Amino acid sequence: MRIFDPHIHMTSRTTDDYEAMYAAGVRAVTEPAFWLGQPRTSVGSFCDYFDGLLGWERFRAGQFGIRHHCAIALNPKEANDPRCVEVLDVLPRYLAKDGVVAVGEVGFDSMTADEEKAFTHQLQLAAEHDLPVLVHTPHRDKAAGTRRTLDLVAESGLPPERVLVDHLNELTVRMVAESGCWMGFSIYPDTKMDEHRMVAILREYGLEKMIVNSAADWGRSDPLKTAKTGQAMLDDGFGAADVDRVLWRNPVEFYGQSGRLLIDDAGADGADGADPAATFQGNSVLRGQRPTGTEEG
Amino acid sequence: MSTREARSAPDLDATASRRLDELVQELADDPRRISTIFPAVARRVARGPADPDDPDGVKRPRLEDQARTALLAALASMWADDPERFTHELAQLYRYGDADEKRAVLRALSALDTGAGMSAVSLPLVEDALRTNDVRLVAAAMGPYGARHLDPDSWRQGVLKCLFVGVPLDAVAELGARADTELARMVADYCRERAAAGRSMPADAWRVLDRFGELGRDLRTAGTAPGVSGTEAATTGRET
Structure with a gap:
């Protein structure tokens, strides 16, 4: 089983996690920028965090055989703090960098006017920088927040296939499926979604545009939930190719729209003898310009 | 173009x-x-x-x-x-x-x-x-700009850091022109420290020590073999 965890906050995890993830088949991740638990109070604090995602965390992941990408954004929660909003002015520098494969996490937390302003602005930045978008949906008033999210995406003019709407559940998946956006599910020990409910959703809605992540962070969470969902799929009668589609090919297809994935040989031990090169063909400008297959980005 | x-x-x-x-x-x-x-x-x-x-x-x-x-x-x-x-x-x-x-x-x-x-x-x-x-x-x-502008203390520390983190001294511009006895002393002390810990000394150290024969003599006579450089700090980034 080869796994691309499309949403995980490795900054909050240990090297034991990296080792266990690698052993479970994780070969690539995307770490979206988010809230750190402790509120930030300045733009400089964001910049150091972004630098860490692009620098130290990519290096650390590489030590364990895992390709690390990131998404960069002002998160919804801190979009409400005027001391943090100015970070929007430095985002263009970061959105131009190699290994930045999306704008995210953006979206709503408490559905405030400030959140909506930051969200709309960052949808524009995604269009300008030719990047897909990872959208967080709120934990409270989720259905209304998801509906408003889809309205703003439609108004932005971004093609829905460049938008991933995350943290969905049984009550929000249908409206996202109908919108044409990608559907993300965070598999958690207690909250959000569990692997068996996830399998039932895959049975009902199919595998197209379906994304499964662990969203593991500094709270109670499990970086192996992607692998456990893959196992639950197999136990339910899905084939290995189905698991490979959900856990590897779908996230590669979504983030590959950036042209900036750093994977080339990372999935070489894939399921079913699938040719990983075929999966990435044309997705990565970066890959095309490398004289060798071993260059680190 | x-x-x-x-x-x-x-x-x-x-x-x-x-x-x-x-x-x-x-x-x-x-x-x-x-x-x-x-x-x-x-x-x-x-x-x-x-x-x-x-x-x-x-x-x-x-x-x-x-x-x-x-x-x-x-x-x-x-x-x-x-x-x-x-x-x-x-x-x-x-x-x-x-x-x-x-x-x-x-x-x-x-x-x-x-x-x-x-x-x-x-x-x-x-x-x-x-x-x-x-x-x-x-x-x-440590390229040409550093060679031209770093003050002597900073430049010597830079060379020593190259040996410490495993940067080949080929990277150091003007090494021959700027190396001095103080740098050789620092390099020799560093090599003695490694020898005391039972670790090999970076082969590139001789590129400095060879030019100032007196300073590295004990390292030769002690039979300390030049070997693989201490690159662990560079690969784990743990040392600061």
Whole structure:
């Protein structure tokens, strides 16, 4: 089983996690920028965090055989703090960098006017920088927040296939499926979604545009939930190719729209003898310009 | 490609040169766009070593470093009537750069070395790079610009750091001209410390010690074999 965890906050995890993830088949991740638990109070604090995602965390992941990408954004929660909003002015520098494969996490937390302003602005930045978008949906008033999210995406003019709407559940998946956006599910020990409910959703809605992540962070969470969902799929009668589609090919297809994935040989031990090169063909400008297959980005 | 670009980026092939020309044109249309063009250079122009035997670009700048140097040289001439604006942006590119971009700024400094105003901005960048344990940045910091401008104490510490983190001394510009007895003493002490811990000394240490025979004599007579350098700090980044 080869796994691309499309949403995980490795900054909050240990090297034991990296080792266990690698052993479970994780070969690539995307770490979206988010809230750190402790509120930030300045733009400089964001910049150091972004630098860490692009620098130290990519290096650390590489030590364990895992390709690390990131998404960069002002998160919804801190979009409400005027001391943090100015970070929007430095985002263009970061959105131009190699290994930045999306704008995210953006979206709503408490559905405030400030959140909506930051969200709309960052949808524009995604269009300008030719990047897909990872959208967080709120934990409270989720259905209304998801509906408003889809309205703003439609108004932005971004093609829905460049938008991933995350943290969905049984009550929000249908409206996202109908919108044409990608559907993300965070598999958690207690909250959000569990692997068996996830399998039932895959049975009902199919595998197209379906994304499964662990969203593991500094709270109670499990970086192996992607692998456990893959196992639950197999136990339910899905084939290995189905698991490979959900856990590897779908996230590669979504983030590959950036042209900036750093994977080339990372999935070489894939399921079913699938040719990983075929999966990435044309997705990565970066890959095309490398004289060798071993260059680190 | 202009003569100046060709001088900055001698190893680009025709396709890469054409792409670089396009970026220079985009920059000419609006020089402020350097903040987003500069990070995109590797994927839009070229990426890789200029010399296959030098994959990290320690001795000869990598293709993307050459292209970024050409862009910075072009920007400097576009803003020739406002050098402070240029040096401010140069510092910003370093501040917001990832390791590849920072390395490119450091590599470019020698070509942009135009006077005191420049040094006030660029020497702190070199000093910042020498505070890291990133071998790519340390190597670039010890290039021609560092050799020309670092004070003796900082320069010697830089050489010692190269031995410590595993940067080959080939990366150190003007090593023969600037090495002195104080550097040799520091290198000899470092090697004694490693010998006391039962660890091998970096082979490159002899490139300094051989020039100051007295200082390293006990290391030879003690039979301390030159060997693999202590690169653990570089690969784990744990030591600070």
